[in-house]
Amino acid sequence: MASKLFYQSRLPRPALDRAEGIYMWDISGKRYIDGSSGAMVSNIGHSNPAVLQAMRDQMEKSTFGYRLHFQTEASEILAEKTAALCPDGMNRVFFVSGGSEAVESTLKLARQYALAKGQAQRFKVISRMPSYHGSTLGALSVTGYAPLSAPFEPMMQHMPKIPAPRAYLDGLDADDPATGLHYADMLEQKILDEGPDTVLAFIVEPVGGASTGALVPPAGYMQRIRDICDTYGILLIHDEVMSGGGRTGRFWGADHWGTAPDLISISKGFGGGYVPLGAMIARDEIVETVLDAGGFAHGHTYAGNPLACAAGTAVIDEIHRAGLIENSATVGKYLESRLNALMNRYPFIGDVRGKGLLLAFELVADRVTMEPLPPGLNAHSRLVDIAYDKGLIIYSRRTRGGLSGDHFLVCPPMITTQGQVDEIMEMLTAALDDFAAEAGLGRSA
Numbered sequence: 001m002a003s004k005l006f007y008q009s010r011l012p013r014p015a016l017d018r019a020e021g022i023y024m025w026d027i028s029g030k031r032y033i034d035g036s037s038g039a040m041v042s043n044i045g046h047s048n049p050a051v052l053q054a055m056r057d058q059m060e061k062s063t064f065g066y067r068l069h070f071q072t073e074a075s076e077i078l079a080e081k082t083a084a085l086c087p088d089g090m091n092r093v094f095f096v097s098g099g100s101e102a103v104e105s106t107l108k109l110a111r112q113y114a115l116a117k118g119q120a121q122r123f124k125v126i127s128r129m130p131s132y133h134g135s136t137l138g139a140l141s142v143t144g145y146a147p148l149s150a151p152f153e154p155m156m157q158h159m160p161k162i163p164a165p166r167a168y169l170d171g172l173d174a175d176d177p178a179t180g181l182h183y184a185d186m187l188e189q190k191i192l193d194e195g196p197d198t199v200l201a202f203i204v205e206p207v208g209g210a211s212t213g214a215l216v217p218p219a220g221y222m223q224r225i226r227d228i229c230d231t232y233g234i235l236l237i238h239d240e241v242m243s244g245g246g247r248t249g250r251f252w253g254a255d256h257w258g259t260a261p262d263l264i265s266i267s268k269g270f271g272g273g274y275v276p277l278g279a280m281i282a283r284d285e286i287v288e289t290v291l292d293a294g295g296f297a298h299g300h301t302y303a304g305n306p307l308a309c310a311a312g313t314a315v316i317d318e319i320h321r322a323g324l325i326e327n328s329a330t331v332g333k334y335l336e337s338r339l340n341a342l343m344n345r346y347p348f349i350g351d352v353r354g355k356g357l358l359l360a361f362e363l364v365a366d367r368v369t370m371e372p373l374p375p376g377l378n379a380h381s382r383l384v385d386i387a388y389d390k391g392l393i394i395y396s397r398r399t400r401g402g403l404s405g406d407h408f409l410v411c412p413p414m415i416t417t418q419g420q421v422d423e424i425m426e427m428l429t430a431a432l433d434d435f436a437a438e439a440g441l442g443r444s445a
């Protein structure tokens with residue numbers, strides 16, 4: 001019988017039977033390595049016994065308590081644990097069920113904070129091109145990815161965009177602090193162009209996700225954007241939906257630069273693939289100001305449900321108990337070195353980048369000019385399909401503002417061992433060989 005389900009396209013995939021650790025099996029018994037943790041979600045791997053037990057225990061007690069009727073112990077505990085991981089002065093946690101909801105929440109809390117401070121003229125949220133912040137209309141307004149936003153243009157807010165700091169495309173040295181300043185200056189210029197009094201916030205993925213393929217900011221960038229936001233009284237939002245939770249080798253992506261935002265969004269690895277869960281974390285003073293001024297006019301029905309929160313707490317506990325942040329750092333370094341070595345074999349790999357186990361490689365026609373592969377090759381979908389047939393799941397996107405260019409995220413769960421990286425690399429090399437042959441691209445022996 002034809003499926004009644006639909007998502008964004010016709011993409012026939014086999015039915016999932018079961019999953020354990022970094023492996024998944026379809027109903028025919030074929031095994032896959034979850035080389036992208038789904039969409040960078042299943043950070044602690046599948047079927048973790050401690051998380052499943054915590055969920056069972058919570059289910060025996062209660063699975064839902066509406067937030068306007070009850071506080072729950074489960075949500076209090078997760079809020080406490082989350083706040084303890086945040087920069088000083090960021091202790092207020094607002095639960096949601098996913099990344100887009102988390103981003104929407106940051107935008108709306110920022111706006112109400114400005115209103116409460118008598119700054120009604122502030123409403124513009126500057127973001128980067130490309131970027132991805134979610135699919136709901138508000139989050140899409142700050143998303144810099146034309147193919148997703150074009151159909152909805154008339155229905156969206158037109159938010160100012162600045163270029164993401166893709167030093168590798170612009171031929172700049174990402175380790176040179178002058179490069180960080182060069183891109184951060186674009187933020188200041190945009191603020192001046194828009195009128196500083198009208199700008200509410202700047203939203204940034206500290207380590208880029210799907211839209212940029214694990215883009216790491218150049219030296220000095222994160223510190224400088226913090227300074228610029230402070231100069232103009234603009235809130236800084238770190239969208240850590242993908243980079244938060246330890247995958248980069250630190251709990252927050254921004255921890256690599258030691259900078260603190262005013263608002264954070266997190267999801268994906270926060271629920272770890274066990275439950276739909278996300279959160280906004282805000283500076284205490286922002287929340288107090290908004291609550292004093294009459295309250296936050298925003299909320300989602302399933303927010304803070306005890307089952308999701310119990311799972312979220314168990315995920316954080318597992319990350320710490322098993323040393324998964326450290327593992328992401330060390331195994332990530334090894335995987336990154338193996339990906340870098342692929343550049344010797346495949347001249348059409350133009351760049352390898354990322355932090356910890358948030359890693360990506362980009363395919364190009366010419367490594368010097370970074371000319372993209374011909375769109376007709378459909379590299380972004382062909383390589384994924386070839387790898388999938390071999391039992392390796394990776395995640396891809398077209399980049400360059402959505403016009404061309406193909407990048408691939410290799411982001412296995414944070415429990416991945418060095419031996420499993422070797423297994424992934426064997427399958428990936430075989431997939432790249434097949435792709436090169438099919439696309440008529442040269443490679444070294």
Ligand code: PMP
Nearest residue numbers: 098099100132133134209241242
């Ligand atoms: N922000 C970032 C940085 C993301 O990577 C994503 C998801 N890819 C989102 C927001 C949206 O999250 P969700 O799909 O859970 O709504």
